[in-house]
Amino acid sequence: MNATVIDLRASSVRALNRILQGREEKPQSAYEVRNPSGAHAVAVGLEHEISVDVRGHVGYYCAGMNQTATIRVHGNAGTGVAENMMSGEVRVTGDASQSAGATGHGGLLVIEGDASARCGISMKGIDIVVGGRVGHLSAFMAQAGSLVVCGDAGSHLGDSLYEANLYVGGSVASLGADCEEKAMEAADRETLDALLDRARMNVSSRAFRKFGSARSLYHFHVDKAGEY
Amino acid sequence: MCGIVGLYLKNPQWHSQLGRLFGPMLEEMSARGPDSAGFAFYHDEAPGIEKVTVYDADTCRDWQALAGEASRALSTPVTATKVSTHALLRAESPPGTLRGWLERTHPDTRITSSGHTIEIFKEVGLPHDVLAEFGARERTGTHAIGHTRMATESAVTTEGAHPFNTGADLCLVHNGSLSNHHRLRRRLAKSAGLVFQTDNDSEVAAGYLTWRLNEGATIEEALEAALVDLDGFYTFAVGTADGFSVLRDPIACKPAVLAETDDWVAMASEFRALATLPGVDAATVWEPEPATVYSWRGA
Numbered sequence: 371m372n373a374t375v376i377d378l379r380a381s382s383v384r385a386l387n388r389i390l391q392g393r394e395e396k397p398q399s400a401y402e403v404r405n406p407s408g409a410h411a412v413a414v415g416l417e418h419e420i421s422v423d424v425r426g427h428v429g430y431y432c433a434g435m436n437q438t439a440t441i442r443v444h445g446n447a448g449t450g451v452a453e454n455m456m457s458g459e460v461r462v463t464g465d466a467s468q469s470a471g472a473t474g475h476g477g478l479l480v481i482e483g484d485a486s487a488r489c490g491i492s493m494k495g496i497d498i499v500v501g502g503r504v505g506h507l508s509a510f511m512a513q514a515g516s517l518v519v520c521g522d523a524g525s526h527l528g529d530s531l532y533e534a535n536l537y538v539g540g541s542v543a544s545l546g547a548d549c550e551e552k553a554m555e556a557a558d559r560e561t562l563d564a565l566l567d568r569a570r571m572n573v574s575s576r577a578f579r580k581f582g583s584a585r586s587l588y589h590f591h592v593d594k595a596g597e598y
Numbered sequence: 599m600c601g602i603v604g605l606y607l608k609n610p611q612w613h614s615q616l617g618r619l620f621g622p623m624l625e626e627m628s629a630r631g632p633d634s635a636g637f638a639f640y641h642d643e644a645p646g647i648e649k650v651t652v653y654d655a656d657t658c659r660d661w662q663a664l665a666g667e668a669s670r671a672l673s674t675p676v677t678a679t680k681v682s683t684h685a686l687l688r689a690e691s692p693p694g695t696l697r698g699w700l701e702r703t704h705p706d707t708r709i710t711s712s713g714h715t716i717e718i719f720k721e722v723g724l725p726h727d728v729l730a731e732f733g734a735r736e737r738t739g740t741h742a743i744g745h746t747r748m749a750t751e752s753a754v755t756t757e758g759a760h761p762f763n764t765g766a767d768l769c770l771v772h773n774g775s776l777s778n779h780h781r782l783r784r785r786l787a788k789s790a791g792l793v794f795q796t797d798n799d800s801e802v803a804a805g806y807l808t809w810r811l812n813e814g815a816t817i818e819e820a821l822e823a824a825l826v827d828l829d830g831f832y833t834f835a836v837g838t839a840d841g842f843s844v845l846r847d848p849i850a851c852k853p854a855v856l857a858e859t860d861d862w863v864a865m866a867s868e869f870r871a872l873a874t875l876p877g878v879d880a881a882t883v884w885e886p887e888p889a890t891v892y893s894w895r896g897a
Binding site: 407408409410426427429430446448449464465467468486487505506 | 850853855868869870871872873874879883884885887888
């Protein structure tokens with residue numbers, strides 16, 4: 371597959387995104403973006419089934435609002451990678467900064483390295499697979515979808531969680547309010563194995579534990595005021 | 599929002615290039631802080647030298663006269679080099695001598711830095727213009743710390759620009775805001791006799807570190823203690839005579855990226871500020887952990 375090369379030393383991010391979004395004409399099937407040099411908002415708002423390889427580190431909100439496109443960042447990603455993603459797949463070969471996959475509605479986000487604080491904050495259906503660790507307050511107020519952490523999870527995992535499923539292979543520093551360990555059922559194992567397989571993580575699901583909502587904070591209760 | 603950058607050169611071969619490498623880092627952070635900019639360069643010129651940078655909005659200020667007066671009073675050679683609104687005074691005196699004399703005899707003179715290796719220049723305006731104004735790109739040395747400011751807690755003035763220097767060779771730049779700086783300021787002024795030049799919250803953080811260092815702590819110990827005593831949001835980059843440190847608060851809302859090669863260690867609010875450094879493609883790049891002290895010393 372011959373990818374069309376766009377070099378951000380010669381092109382602005384806005385011009386790049388107009389091409390990838392197909393604003394003027396139908397986009398090609400594959401693109402390679404060179405020299406992102408930490409630029410913000412690279413490859414955001416894509417709505418076509420195209421493939422984008424970004425070679426280097428990106429700044430904030432890379433692949434935000436993605437729909438159907440497959441975006442690979444060959445490097446690290448800054449704050450809010452794949453935020454509010456609807457569908458498609460985003461892969462970061464390095465580490466991701468905070469709020470990775472924030473508010474995502476669908477699709478798959480794979481971070482091969484570590485993700486820092488607030489990974490999957492307010493996730494609404496996205497699936498996130500992290501090869502390494504996640505920082506504190508990950509899956510804060512998560513509503514739907516799955517967060518898979520192959521390494522360790524930081525403090526206050528799943529604080530004020532609604533209905534997302536959290537699977538952690540390593541240790542958990544602490545659970546947030548209303549997050550509890552759940553029994554790993556056969557169906558969970560299937561879901562987890564399928565996600566690890568889709569993410570191409572060569573990791574056994576055996577050691578993983580499942581966490582979810584205790585559902586006691588759904589409605590205000592004066593006896594629990596201290597936990598809100 | 600503010601932008602902060604730091605560059606610490608491990609390989610002496612790069613010392614002559616410090617300003618050339620540092621300038622683009624600071625300028626890249628313009629969007630995070632377009633109202634003022636400042637930087638500290640650490641340059642160990644010769645043993646026994648005390649350096650004091652001073653500031654006066656009046657660009658006609660006769661710094662040579664001040665140097666002459668200091669020289670006669672202290673019975674030691676004192677020179678003045680005018681750099682835009684600032685001047686760099688050099689004296690052959692033990693640390694604190696020239697600064698102490700200035701504070702006693704010229705209390706209205708604004709001191710932006712003092713120490714053996716530090717030189718701070720800061721001004722209101724776009725980072726590009728402030729860099730040019732003080733010839734930053736031509737400067738040499740071992741390490742540099744810089745700040746682009748978007749003011750939140752106090753007025754947009756030269757005095758309110760970062761870095762803040764509160765004790766010999768120490769400087770601090772801050773992205774964030776402190777919530778207990780009033781109480782801490784009173785405590786430091788009362789119990790440790792610290793004198794603050796501005797109403798700025800970040801100056802209190804610098805003063806706090808100075809107090810801890812004066813009490814005998816290492817910079818690492820002082821920063822560990824800051825995690826307990828400072829309340830608020832912060833990413834700090836701190837310079838000392840021969841070192842460079844980074845600290846983020848436990849919540850870690852304020853961004854930071856570190857990168858390291860065999861030749862240098864660099865820190866910035868965002869990776870794009872590091873993208874022009876030589877060898878950055880092969881550098882180890884990571885986000886500093888919350889509530890964790892990172893420190894390099896001994897260049």
